[in-house]
Amino acid sequence: MRSERASAFALSCVVLFFAPLFTALADTGGLKTFVAVDLVGEAFVRSKVVSPREVEVRGVEVYFFAPVDPLFDASVGIAAHPENGVSLFELHEATLSSSKVIPHTQMRIGKGFLNIGKLNRIHQHDWPFIDTPEVQRSFFDDEGVNDLLLEVTVNTPTFVPFEATVGIAKGWVYGHAHNAGKRPQVPTHYSRMQTFFDLPRGGGLQVAGNYLGRTASDSVKTQLLGLDLTAKWREGRTVPLLLQSEVWVRRVKAPQVDRETALGMYVFPQMNLIEMLDFGIRFDQFSVLTTKDALGKSIDNSTYRIVPTLTHKPSEFSTFRIAYAWDLKRRGDATPNFTNSSLLAQMTYVIGAHPSHEF
Amino acid sequence: MVYLLAVAVALLITVKPFSANAQIAAKKPLVVTTTTDLAWAAREILGDAVEVRSLLTGREDPHFVDVRPDYVAQVAQADVVCAVGLDLEVGWLPKVLAKAAQRDLQPGGKGYCDFGSRVDALDKPEQAVDRSHGDVHPKGNPHYWLAPVIFAQAARQVIDAVERVRPDLKGKFELRYSEFNRMMMGLEAQLKTRLRSASITGGRARFAEYHREFSYFARSFSLEHFGVLEEKPGLPPSAAQLAKVSAQMRTNKVHLLIAARTAPPRVLRKFEEISGLTIAVVPVSVSVLPASDIATYPRLMEKIIEELIAVSDKNSAKVR
Numbered sequence: 001m002r003s004e005r006a007s008a009f010a011l012s013c014v015v016l017f018f019a020p021l022f023t024a025l026a027d028t029g030g031l032k033t034f035v036a037v038d039l040v041g042e043a044f045v046r047s048k049v050v051s052p053r054e055v056e057v058r059g060v061e062v063y064f065f066a067p068v069d070p071l072f073d074a075s076v077g078i079a080a081h082p083e084n085g086v087s088l089f090e091l092h093e094a095t096l097s098s099s100k101v102i103p104h105t106q107m108r109i110g111k112g113f114l115n116i117g118k119l120n121r122i123h124q125h126d127w128p129f130i131d132t133p134e135v136q137r138s139f140f141d142d143e144g145v146n147d148l149l150l151e152v153t154v155n156t157p158t159f160v161p162f163e164a165t166v167g168i169a170k171g172w173v174y175g176h177a178h179n180a181g182k183r184p185q186v187p188t189h190y191s192r193m194q195t196f197f198d199l200p201r202g203g204g205l206q207v208a209g210n211y212l213g214r215t216a217s218d219s220v221k222t223q224l225l226g227l228d229l230t231a232k233w234r235e236g237r238t239v240p241l242l243l244q245s246e247v248w249v250r251r252v253k254a255p256q257v258d259r260e261t262a263l264g265m266y267v268f269p270q271m272n273l274i275e276m277l278d279f280g281i282r283f284d285q286f287s288v289l290t291t292k293d294a295l296g297k298s299i300d301n302s303t304y305r306i307v308p309t310l311t312h313k314p315s316e317f318s319t320f321r322i323a324y325a326w327d328l329k330r331r332g333d334a335t336p337n338f339t340n341s342s343l344l345a346q347m348t349y350v351i352g353a354h355p356s357h358e359f
Numbered sequence: 360m361v362y363l364l365a366v367a368v369a370l371l372i373t374v375k376p377f378s379a380n381a382q383i384a385a386k387k388p389l390v391v392t393t394t395t396d397l398a399w400a401a402r403e404i405l406g407d408a409v410e411v412r413s414l415l416t417g418r419e420d421p422h423f424v425d426v427r428p429d430y431v432a433q434v435a436q437a438d439v440v441c442a443v444g445l446d447l448e449v450g451w452l453p454k455v456l457a458k459a460a461q462r463d464l465q466p467g468g469k470g471y472c473d474f475g476s477r478v479d480a481l482d483k484p485e486q487a488v489d490r491s492h493g494d495v496h497p498k499g500n501p502h503y504w505l506a507p508v509i510f511a512q513a514a515r516q517v518i519d520a521v522e523r524v525r526p527d528l529k530g531k532f533e534l535r536y537s538e539f540n541r542m543m544m545g546l547e548a549q550l551k552t553r554l555r556s557a558s559i560t561g562g563r564a565r566f567a568e569y570h571r572e573f574s575y576f577a578r579s580f581s582l583e584h585f586g587v588l589e590e591k592p593g594l595p596p597s598a599a600q601l602a603k604v605s606a607q608m609r610t611n612k613v614h615l616l617i618a619a620r621t622a623p624p625r626v627l628r629k630f631e632e633i634s635g636l637t638i639a640v641v642p643v644s645v646s647v648l649p650a651s652d653i654a655t656y657p658r659l660m661e662k663i664i665e666e667l668i669a670v671s672d673k674n675s676a677k678v679r
Contacts, residue, residue: 099460104435106460155458161432163458196428202418204427236420236621237593275595275623315594316450317490356454359425 031066034352038125041345046338055345056082059124059143061092065355072098077112081143083178092146106153108167113144115151115165116190116210118228118246120144126357128244128270129309130321130346134286135264139224139250141175145212147188165192171214174222182217189213196359203233203241206359210248220254230359242270242280261289270311278311293332304328304336307344317354321346388525390517391437393448394421395645396504397474399656400514401441404532404539409521412437414455417646417653420621421447422494422593426454434459437470439520444475445501463524472520474513478503481574494593505643506575507550507660511543546657550664551580557668564671567608569618569627572643576663585613588630595626598633605634614674617667619643635677639670 041055058081065075077093095110108115115121119136124143132142151167171188172181194208212224226248233241247265263286270280284305293299309323323344328336390411392398398413405411414430415421421443434440434455442448456465463470480499488495504510518532554564565583566573571592577584586607590600608616617639618627627638641663646653653659 099457100462100465102460103462104460106458155428155431155435155460157432157435159432161428163428163431194428196432198429202416204425204429206428232425234419234423234425236623237423238623274625315490356426356451358454359427 029066031064032353032355033062033064034350034354035063036061036123036125036350036354037348039347040130042131042342044340044342047340047342057087058082060087060089061123061125062089063093063352068096071100072096104155104157106155108149108151108153111146111148113146114149114167114169114188114190114212115153116145116167116192116212117226117248118208118230118244121358125319125348125350128242128280128311129268129282129307130323130344131307131325133246133264133266133282133284134303134305135246135248135266135284138262138264138286139248143176145169145175145188147171147173161196163192163194165190165194167191171216174214174216184214184216185219186213186215186221199231199233201233202235203231204359205229205231218254220252223251225249232359238272238275239270239278240272242268242278244268244270258290263287263289270309276313278313280309280311282307282309299332300330302330302336304330317351318349319346388438388521388528389436390439390441390521391433392441393452394443394504395647396510396656396659397441397443397514397517398647399645400510400539401517403542404514404517404536405521406532406535408528408531409439413647415644416648417642417644417651418620418648420619421644422450424448424451426451426458430455431458434464435461437461437464438524439470439472439517440464441472441474441517441520443501443504444473445478445480445498445503446496447475447501469523470520472516474516475501475503477513477516478509481578482571493589493591496592500571500574502572502643503575505573505660505663506579507543507547507656508579509575510656511540514539546660547579550660553664554580554582554668557671564615565611565613566615566617566667567604567613568616569622569638572619573617580664585611588616588618588626595623598629601626601630601633605630605636608634608636614677615639615667615671617641636674637670637677639666641666 037057038059039055040058059079061077061079063075063077065073068074074096075093078089079092080087080089091111093112095108095112097106097108099106101107113120117140119127120140136142147169149167149169151165153163153165156162167190169188169190171184173179174188190210190212192208192210194206197205199205206229208228210224210226210228213222215221226246228246229243231243232239245265245267250262251259253259266282266284268280268282270278272278285302287300287302291299291301305325305327307323307325309321312320325342325344326338327340329339330336388409390401390405390409392401392411392413394415395413395417398411401409401411412433414433415424440456442452461470462468465471482500484495484497488497503513515536518536521532522529565585566577567585567588569588571587574584586604588596588601588604590596608614614636616630616636620640620642622640627640631638642653642659645656645659653662
């Protein structure tokens with residue numbers, strides 16, 4: 001633990017020392033940089049288990065990206081998150097990629113977030129809401145699954161847009177881990193098949209099916225199947241209507257233990273109120289479908305979260321959000337009960353050359 | 360791993376038609392443009408020798424566009440990609456090009472055509488700009504297509520790009536381009552005469568605009584630029600700014616404010632309330648949407664001029 005902290009501290013020093021130098025070199029090597037800061041506050045109005053108030057810098061991301069040569073591009077991303085009260089930088093991304101070697105094909109190799117689902121592919125500061133849906137927290141370890149990977153994405157030049165991604169990751173650990181992990185029996189492998197439909201009045205609908213599998217060193221086999229959906233209408237700077245949703249099923253099978261199946265989803269519709277102000281409401285659901293009572297009868301153990309969110313976006317480089325979250329829990333056939341409620345606030349800003357976002 | 364194999368097979372099936380597509384493309388090159396205006400020019404210049412498609416439909420604001428997967432699919436099929444340039448599409452086109460993964464279509468590639476590189480840009484910032492100045496285009500104003508003659512000069516780029524990807528078509532478009540150039544010069548002269556004969560120009564008429572996108576238009580049609588409603592480019596003006604510009608226009612007897620249809624309607628309504636003037640809200644791009652009355656560039660320019668004359672007359676009557 002001490003050596004880990006020491007290396008993270010050393011990395012932080014390197015980042016802070018060399019960042020201006022990298023920026024100064026930007027004009028000569030095409031190097032671009034950006035820094036994104038994500039400040040989040042949460043005040044529990046009703047909670048039995050968590051501390052009442054907390055404000056913290058959830059993340060500071062420093063990214064460098066540039067062409068390496070006529071065929072390849074590279075990016076390095078270093079992020080600091082608070083862990084045990086201390087924010088230290090760690091490597092998030094170090095990839096070499098190319099979209100110029102094989103026609104219609106993008107390749108990526110190195111450390112990065114897997115190109116799977118919706119939230120897993122977007123930096124947290126770019127999410128359209130403040131907190132993490134339970135499905136993302138449980139299945140993708142909050143911020144997302146990040147690993148050493150080899151990934152290929154093919155865009156077909158067809159009338160109906162179709163994009164297919166297949167990838168394989170080292171899989172010694174899964175999600176956010178600070179240890180080396182162990183050699184898995186089957187490394188993390190994943191795929192994403194995406195298509196797109198034109199909607200009336202300039203809208204678009206992107207739908208993707210996803211699969212992820214892995215068998216850990218202790219023979220625990222995990223499989224994830226999911227669907228992500230984004231529908232968006234844009235009018236100039238504003239997005240009058242956005243609908244984002246993900247539904248995932250996870251099956252985990254450990255030796256000598258019954259298979260566990262869990263289902264999680266979120267739906268987030270958001271509408272524009274006036275030019276820079278949006279209102280959205282997120283509905284989350286998460287259940288372990290295989291939970292049984294003492295008599296072996298299936299029992300509903302769903303948790304729900306409802307989060308109305310107000311977003312003020314003065315420009316594409318800064319965002320202010322405020323939200324109120326209600327947590328509910330159902331046990332058996334009973335009506336869901338409120339468990340926690342909290343007030344959330346967020347401020348994000350980006351300095352430097354942030355690349356374009358996905359749809 | 361079975362899943363991976365299944366995916367690999369699916370990919371192979373998908374990839375196979377590429378070669379067939381490539382053969383078709385070799386017969387008739389596909390030119391994909393970002394905006395409808397470029398597509399219109401490309402069709403006029405290249406005729407039936409090529410197929411031309413536009414990513415946008417004419418209703419969007421090309422400054423703010425999403426990286427839509429259907430754009431990626433269209434660019435992936437293209438032999439030539441044409442952009443307005445001068446950083447107008449900087450927020451989305453680079454990502455579309457990267458995702459389409461066609462080496463020749465990346466900036467600098469033989470199939471990439473930047474109309475703006477032939478334009479002597481106006482409104483170039485004289486000092487270094489950053490985001491505190493708003494959405495400033497560091498390379499200058501990209502809205503040159505509203506000036507017919509300048510647009511025609513810029514459109515020459517598409518010939519060069521098509522000839523680079525299809526050397527067998529070299530020299531085949533020169534005659535068409537000369538005719539196109541003449542037609543655009545004629546259009547500009549004709550519309551100028553129309554403006555001159557209307558009450559709008561008793562010399563050099565002055566106008567204000569919502570966003571600085573009529574600079575080239577003003578120069579071509581001998582209009583005098585008075586000011587901009589936006590305090591900073593790309594950011595909606597405050598109520599105080601609306602009142603300030605309104606007062607300045609009244610003092611200086613400027614009765615015409617032009618805005619593109621993509622300007623925020625709420626702000627425009629507010630300005631009309633404050634100033635008592637009617638704003639000339641005009642289309643700034645050819646529209647390919649069904650039942651559009653501005654399906655061609657000459658019709659678009661006529662529509663702008665008609666709108667300016669109508670609104671100018673209306674406002675002159677109001678202040679009289």
